[in-house]
Amino acid sequence: MDGKMFLLAATVAGFSLATTPSQAARGSDGEVKILFWQAVSSMNPYLSGGSKEVYAASIVIEPLAGFDEKGTMFPRLAADIPTKANGGVSADNLSITWKLKDGLKWSDGSDVTAEDIAFTWQYCTAPGGGCAQKAKFDGVSKVEAIDRLTAKITFEKPASYPYGPFVGALSPIIQKAQFKDCLGDKAPQCTAANFGPIGTGPYVVKDFKANDVITFAANPNYRDPQKPAFASVTLKGGGDAASAARAVLETGEYDFAWNTVIEPEVMEAMLKAGKGQIASAFSTTVERIHLNPFAVDSALGAKRSTKEAGPHPALSDPAVRRALSLAIDRDILVEAGYGAGGKATCNVIPSPEAFASTGVDWCLKQDLAAANKLLDDAGWKKGSDGIRAKNGVKLSFLYQTSTNSVRQGTQQLVKEWWKEIGVETELRNIPASVYFGSDPASPDTYKKFYADVEMFASGFETTDPAKFLADFRCDKIPSPADGWQGGNVARFCDPAYDALVAELGSAEGQEKRGAIIRRLNDMLVNSGYILPLVVRGEPSAIAKTLVDAKINPWDTQLWNIESWKRGK
Template sequence: MQKIITTIITLALALGLASSVQAKRGSDGQLNLLYWQAPSTMNPNLSGGTKELEASSVVLEPLARYDEKGNMLAWLAEEIPTVENGGVSKDLTSITWKIKKGIKWSDGSALTADDAVFTYEYCTNPDTGCTSTNYYKDIQSVKAIGSNTVKIQFTVPKPFPYATFVGYNSPILQKAQFDGCQGAKAQECTKQNFYPIGTGPFKVVDFKPNDVIVFEANPNYRDASKPAFNKLVFKGGGDATSAARAVLETGEMDYAWNLQVEPEILSKMAQAGKGTVVSAFGTAVERLMVNFTNPSPALGEDRSEYIGGNNNRNAHPFLSDYNVRRALSLAIDRQILVDAGYGQAGKISCNVLPAPAIYASTANDECKAQNIAEANRLLDAAGWKRGSDGIRQKGG
């Protein structure tokens, strides 16, 4: 098998691509993945880290998920509920999901609407410590209507009602396994958290926290031709450079994740010919956050505190001025940062949501090109006068 190394790509997508061309379950043998940050649990409700979310996504599944272009796909559900098909109420206060019939958990039992209701109750229990509670906001009730229908009633109209049970942040847990693990007992349920029973293409057969996970193909998976691999080894630990070496130079691993390695080092490793570097761009953005509040130590307990709601009475002395922030942005040469730090794994973005294309905005694209002259013009026009020492001040 050709070794592949990638910078940003989800585990579920990688496995989906591999399995889509296979005709027989497990025909491709063993797949070895290397994440230099190792998962600490297989329960995504107790950890919001990417490594846990991606590892658990091959076992636990949601009613719907997104493809690489941002389109929502029915997964465990028969279809995406809409106002047009009657799945979303006209007043936008409820959504009704219909679960596909015949889906089984890896232990052979049937997936039912009761499992979805239980998942909601598990995660909204304040003592559970669920990291995904924001996916269950504004809900009045979640009820099972028969064995394959789930109705979510909201407390307010929801123009976009697709958070609960959608995506790998909000998968369905098996009630029979996790009942009794709600609330304060959630962290104590080691067996359940390390070896969750799922509906996905794989099941966990060995879990060593912060080290390695061994998966085997789920014999009860709904598609008899998937997964392509009969065994999946998810190794964690080390660092990005050693992960790259394990794929590109030694060939001991098939895939390595999130390789923040100097571009010239990565290119040199690729010359060994054992693997291919692939850059797949997602929604992750590295950025500088601006402090809108006054950081003066003289303020004591009010230092860097946001006071006064929308009318902040503790504003930063210069970063609160939009013209200053815009000038700073225009003064940055982002291409140098991309070339030096990321190489082919980086792209310039002026927005916190750069992808997928159907959601991306071009509203702030002026930042892509450094423009010192415009930055100075903005500051001059806003009254920030340059002194003989090169430092600008306003009204002082």
């Protein structure tokens, strides 16, 4: 299947992206400065699923294969992409065999071998480890080193899409020698390894200050002797999206700022300085609201926001959930907060186009009258304060998200719309480094979900959403038992959905897979616990002098940092 068909849109504001035909020698272009307003807390994506950690780690540790800006899979550490045609994928879809490029070195000078691949699987699947990317290895029965350069992955059942494990930045290969004593519950304790992994990528960690700044140096053992062009990388974290964009577009202090989602009129003013551009590509990232199905009263202690807490006293009513969605005007959210960088959606899976459903488009049109009628018919009556209640339970919710001006603007609009249907809303915003952090002791992470309502954005990094959809299974709900690392942040649970996910695992052909994916999408949305709002382009601010920083909707925004160089 040609991945090129999946590229939806790419926009660049300001001027054309610069490219040059020649490649500078390794380290000849000095320093490149990157700004993430969401600060990085770890360099180990297996212990944190946050984009900031995955992106930062991707320039040090790499998978067997990745995706280019057009959605085409290409080999990184692998010699080529295994297929049935070349014998790499078995005829029965029960195994895939990967061969490493010969001569690969870790940054410490030691050989990369298939033992490292097999160990990475052992690391993520070790009991008690709380691996954030465990879903990447769903259905894998074993990973074995056949010889020094060959690793075989065997599946429990035929895998129609065998490119989940070790493909994409979420499941890179880690060095066995460095992490061998970090299995299971010991994983979070390996601070030196988690902050400074030995890798195969273009850069190595020189100094790591958690939630602050990371400095990298060019990897002397990188496989391409001409790359990277920059001798060092400084990745600074903190601040907010507007200040990050300004540091590139107006002051020129930085070369690249990721995730610069700010109001359209603010962005236009910054671009007038002429120091940079905004590049954005649409793919699968959806800003969405989750409604907690479980009770969140703090008196519940460790049971809070888990199945053991019992159903939410108000949000367990499907009429309430449907009304909350109908009250939202998604077009206004796009206009006010995203401009050309957003599109209204009702889908959790908005792309590729072949997988996008039209079965839940009921949410695209705001209908306050219908929302009020739903609540009236369900017995939620307005009190003297205008807030609806039923059996002593008020429709009064705590709505949390990360600190970001666009998200706070969205919160305010939603609060006003919900007020029109008799719902009271308390707004809370949490610094992104905390909200998307991996500290199991923090009460403020989005995975703990200690609120009635929360909002964030995520998507999937490949052109096939099977692994992403698998994260909504019942057994993926975060809990104290897994260190709050489960991928099912929404806490959605439906055995029929789980069965359909299993069916997707063996479905072959785009038409058949597309039909199942659309059904799964509709089950998630029609449950009412997940309210998709906006398909977001992932915008980044890029300095005029930074060449070949190509925005990629299917991988990390640092996916080709080894090819970045300084222009005039």
